[in-house]
Amino acid sequence: xxxxxxxGSIVKIYKRGNQKIEVLHGxxxxxxxxxxxxxxxxxxxxxTTLLNLIAGLDTPTSGELVVADKRIDQLSRAERSAWRAxxxxxxxxxxxxxxxxxxxxxxxxxxxxxxxxxAQRRARVAAALQLVGLADRSExxxxxxxxxxxxxxxxxxxxxxxxxxxxCDEPTGDLDRETAEGILQLLQMLNRDQGKTIIMVTHDPLAxxxxxxxxxxxxxxxxxxxARAA
Amino acid sequence: xxxxxxxxxxxxxxxxxxxxxxVSIVVAFLLFGLLQGINQGMNTVxxxxxxxxxxxxxxxxxxxxxxxAYLEKIRSVPGVRAVTHWSFFGGFYQNTQNTLPVFAIDAxxxxxxxxxxxxxxxxxxxxxxxxxGAVVGAEIALKYGWKIGDRIPLRTSIWNKKDGSDTYPxxxxxxxxxxxxxAGSFPAFYINYDYLDEARAFGNGSVLYYIVSIEDPRxxxxxxxxxxxxxxxxxxxxxxxTEQVFAQSQIKQVGDIxxxxxxxxxxxLFTLLFLTGNTMRQSVRERIPELAVLKTLGxxxxxxxxxxxLEAVLLCVVAAVIGLALARIAFSFMGSLFGALSPPALVxxxxxxxxxxxxxxxGLPPAWRTTRINIVDALARR
Numbered sequence: 227x228x229x230x231x232x233x234g235s236i237v238k239i240y241k242r243g244n245q246k247i248e249v250l251h252g253x254x255x256x257x258x259x260x261x262x263x264x265x266x267x268x269x270x271x272x273x274t275t276l277l278n279l280i281a282g283l284d285t286p287t288s289g290e291l292v293v294a295d296k297r298i299d300q301l302s303r304a305e306r307s308a309w310r311a312x313x314x315x316x317x318x319x320x321x322x323x324x325x326x327x328x329x330x331x332x333x334x335x336x337x338x339x340x341x342x343x344x345a346q347r348r349a350r351v352a353a354a355l356q357l358v359g360l361a362d363r364s365e366x367x368x369x370x371x372x373x374x375x376x377x378x379x380x381x382x383x384x385x386x387x388x389x390x391x392x393x394c395d396e397p398t399g400d401l402d403r404e405t406a407e408g409i410l411q412l413l414q415m416l417n418r419d420q421g422k423t424i425i426m427v428t429h430d431p432l433a434x435x436x437x438x439x440x441x442x443x444x445x446x447x448x449x450x451x452x453a454r455a456a
Numbered sequence: 457x458x459x460x461x462x463x464x465x466x467x468x469x470x471x472x473x474x475x476x477x478x479v480s481i482v483v484a485f486l487l488f489g490l491l492q493g494i495n496q497g498m499n500t501v502x503x504x505x506x507x508x509x510x511x512x513x514x515x516x517x518x519x520x521x522x523x524x525a526y527l528e529k530i531r532s533v534p535g536v537r538a539v540t541h542w543s544f545f546g547g548f549y550q551n552t553q554n555t556l557p558v559f560a561i562d563a564x565x566x567x568x569x570x571x572x573x574x575x576x577x578x579x580x581x582x583x584x585x586x587x588x589g590a591v592v593g594a595e596i597a598l599k600y601g602w603k604i605g606d607r608i609p610l611r612t613s614i615w616n617k618k619d620g621s622d623t624y625p626x627x628x629x630x631x632x633x634x635x636x637x638x639a640g641s642f643p644a645f646y647i648n649y650d651y652l653d654e655a656r657a658f659g660n661g662s663v664l665y666y667i668v669s670i671e672d673p674r675x676x677x678x679x680x681x682x683x684x685x686x687x688x689x690x691x692x693x694x695x696x697x698t699e700q701v702f703a704q705s706q707i708k709q710v711g712d713i714x715x716x717x718x719x720x721x722x723x724x725l726f727t728l729l730f731l732t733g734n735t736m737r738q739s740v741r742e743r744i745p746e747l748a749v750l751k752t753l754g755x756x757x758x759x760x761x762x763x764x765x766l767e768a769v770l771l772c773v774v775a776a777v778i779g780l781a782l783a784r785i786a787f788s789f790m791g792s793l794f795g796a797l798s799p800p801a802l803v804x805x806x807x808x809x810x811x812x813x814x815x816x817x818x819g820l821p822p823a824w825r826t827t828r829i830n831i832v833d834a835l836a837r838r
Contacts, residue, residue: 283752283831304756311754322749322835326465336753338458383753 230423231257236289262417264437271443315384319396321376323368330364336387354382374405394426410436481775489783491717508673511702512666515693521662540565541663546614559643560652572636579630590626593644615656733818740822748834757827768819776811
């Protein structure tokens with residue numbers, strides 16, 4: 227497999243005061259380029275921890291973590307910031323848009339870290355908003371948009387800098403079924419048409435069904451990894 | 457520049473708080489501009505004062521006066537070009553509300569020591585000839601409608617006459633233009649010293665101080681020392697200073713303007729430091745999850761730190777510029793009170809420097825705190 231993500235014997239231990247909590251116990255997993263993988267499991271199983279490690283937001287206590295052809299467990303904090311900007315698109319459950327910026331400006335934020343000119347940035351933002359069906363909402367503030375529209379803006383922000391990997395943490399967790407379906411189809415389209423590798427944490431089996439592979443975690447261990455039947 | 461969008465948006469996240477903080481900074485820098493402007497402006501005026509004039513006063517206190525007999529002795533000091541003397545009259549017109557800057561002078565030497573007073577020679581001669589003559593500044597003459605030939609019943613709050621009266625009738629013999637010396641408190645109403653000295657009930661034979669015009673300004677210190685040496689160990693010892701130092705010491709009798717101005721400005725800026733610091737701290741604390749999102753998207757710790765610092769700089773500098781601009785406008789309205797005073801470029805530069813320091817001091821602690829944000833915890837609002 228031409229892997230986008232490779233985890234080898236990953237252990238993650240959190241310290242809470244004097245207590246050490248081991249969340250992932252030597253987890254190994256490989257995700258190929260262009261895969262759409264859903265990660266499911268009960269609360270406390272380590273799904274979000276796994277997602278944070280893959281996204282370079284956190285570092286493993288031990289083990290080998292290769293994402294987008296880079297040993298990110300060996301990068302410094304500053305190097306991981308720059309690496310995230312180039313390689314990862316984020317979609318959160320609660321959108322995490324900046325409330326003081328318009329939709330268009332929110333989408334533009336990742337591009338501020340590039341060398342693109344203002345005109346180039348504007349063109350990219352327009353294209354991203356067009357892709358998520360919100361070309362006419364560029365000047366609206368997040369508070370003027372519905373939950374589904376905010377999540378679409380969040381997806382536009384994730385894809386505007388053209389990263390190869392999308393990490394999505396419960397992207398439909400705050401949406402009604404119909405809106406959630408629209409968001410999942412959008413993610414499927416990005417996976418299918420643009421070849422983006424998508425890793426999605428979800429509690430919702432219907433949402434997980436949109437992925438090409440489903441991974442189940444329990445108590446910090448991988449229990450099932452199965453490709454979805456066509 | 458591309459980050460200005462984020463900085464500006466962050467600044468106006470809570471509009472009311474930002475506006476109130478800005479108003480406080482504007483007021484503080486308006487105060488700074490006004491007080492430092494007055495301060496610097498006075499220094500500029502002092503520097504413009506003549507250094508070829510010396511002031512000789514009693515060593516004990518200026519109000520003690522000096523004997524008129526010193527006149528010839530001072531005149532005999534080598535390097536002295538001319539000597540004149542002034543005696544404060546404490547004058548008023550009709551009632552004490554209408555105070556007048558009246559000084560008893562020696563008309564034969566006054567205009568030689570102050571050559572920039574504009575007055576026709578004929579009027580100077582008339583003053584010398586007329587015992588009860590008076591020369592009045594043009595502004596005062598205009599204010600009271602006085603003209604040459606008018607008789608004014610000038611009254612004094614100090615020098616009662618031997619007959620018990622406080623009124624000295626004087627005849628206006630000249631109108632002068634003293635604008636060349638208008639540095640605030642230049643005497644603008646002259647009467648003859650002899651007229652006062654003969655009539656007054658006490659203090660006869662004394663003057664308030666002597667003004668000495670010297671030939672070479674570079675010898676000012678030396679000549680001052682010689683004059684003081686003349687009267688050393690006498691019952692009326694003298695202190696001789698340049699006009700510049702003399703004017704400063706007169707102002708200091710009211711209070712050390714420099715110290716007062718610096719104290720007020722210092723207190724205002726110190727308070728401002730806490731106010732701005734608190735605003736920045738609150739603003740950052742409320743935005744921890746948003747800052748964590750920026751870091752998630754790839755903004756480094758240093759970039760986020762710079763964004764917060766830039767926000768503090770923008771807040772402080774914009775408000776400071778408004779405050780200093782208002783001070784400049786205020787000075788243009790106060791020009792008639794303070795002559796040509798205005799906040800010099802140095803005060804504006806100092807103000808901007810202080811604004812940047814203020815921004816750094818108030819913005820750095822919360823900005824530094826953002827470098828320790830744990831993204832995972834902040835996104836989960838832990």
